[in-house]
Amino acid sequence: MNLTRAVLTAFALLASTGCKRKHVTVASVQELPYPTCTDGGSLEGEVIAAGSLRAGPIANEPSVVERFELRRRDCLFVLTARQEWLRQSSDVEVVYDRDMIPLRAWKRMTIPGVSRSDGNADIRRYELRGPEVTITRRVAGGPRTYEILRGERPTVVIGPGRGTLTPWIRRAHLQPGGAVREHVLDMRELLETLRPVTLRRDPDLYVAALGRTVRVYTVYGRESVFADETDAVIGDLAGMLPADRVATPAPLPMPRYGEPDPVHTP
Numbered sequence: 001m002n003l004t005r006a007v008l009t010a011f012a013l014l015a016s017t018g019c020k021r022k023h024v025t026v027a028s029v030q031e032l033p034y035p036t037c038t039d040g041g042s043l044e045g046e047v048i049a050a051g052s053l054r055a056g057p058i059a060n061e062p063s064v065v066e067r068f069e070l071r072r073r074d075c076l077f078v079l080t081a082r083q084e085w086l087r088q089s090s091d092v093e094v095v096y097d098r099d100m101i102p103l104r105a106w107k108r109m110t111i112p113g114v115s116r117s118d119g120n121a122d123i124r125r126y127e128l129r130g131p132e133v134t135i136t137r138r139v140a141g142g143p144r145t146y147e148i149l150r151g152e153r154p155t156v157v158i159g160p161g162r163g164t165l166t167p168w169i170r171r172a173h174l175q176p177g178g179a180v181r182e183h184v185l186d187m188r189e190l191l192e193t194l195r196p197v198t199l200r201r202d203p204d205l206y207v208a209a210l211g212r213t214v215r216v217y218t219v220y221g222r223e224s225v226f227a228d229e230t231d232a233v234i235g236d237l238a239g240m241l242p243a244d245r246v247a248t249p250a251p252l253p254m255p256r257y258g259e260p261d262p263v264h265t266p
Helices: 002-020 162-172
Strands: 023-026 046-055 065-073 076-085 088-096 102-110 122-127 133-139 144-149 156-158 179-186 193-207 212-219 223-227 233-236 240-242
Touching (some): 046 233, 162 193
Antiparallel strands (some): 023 144, 065 076, 102 122, 122 133, 233 240
16 A cells, blocks of 8 residues: 555656646746737727626535626737635636737636735736746735746637636637647646647537527536537536526625736736
């Protein structure tokens, strides 16, 4: 038994080290201005997709709540999202070019219930316009730190919340049975990954909890989400549903610890 544990520990350490080698700590990174159109553009723009989701009765974690919007700002598209649950809240912004290829991403993670006025925030900015992906990070009370994330330039960003898949699904425009494989920055976990991922459209499915037939898209071969006829995400196979389809009382809102500021932070 001791030998087995030692082997498993060794494999875990090797896997962790291999992943960490893609994250290279550096003294500084190139600072690029916040993406705008040549005429300045509008920071409001037009909402082209939006959703408010909640964990339904079959979900493992009943406290999860998610809201997202995808807006067109002249020559840009901007996705904003917020996911809340008992252990963590995440605010996300991803800025895309006119072809819906990501240019810049931003994430703030806070911990509900902590005494710090900033929610013990961990804020990260991902710059995708250079030859390498760079990460600028600031944890609560600490200085900025910088990393280079080695790998191909991502054409997709996946963040906390199912709604962050909406831009990829809309751009891919797949027919049932179709699939596309692209390089993805997955920033859902504490240690980001950059790797090729396949998006597949499965056969349409009638979902009783939604009272309708939906489009089904799967990533990583196992994570399936439901989308409407406009390809906006409206739920998933794990139990997330539109908020108005969940009969139980909504969880109390988590503290926001100030409004998100993706332009000026971290």
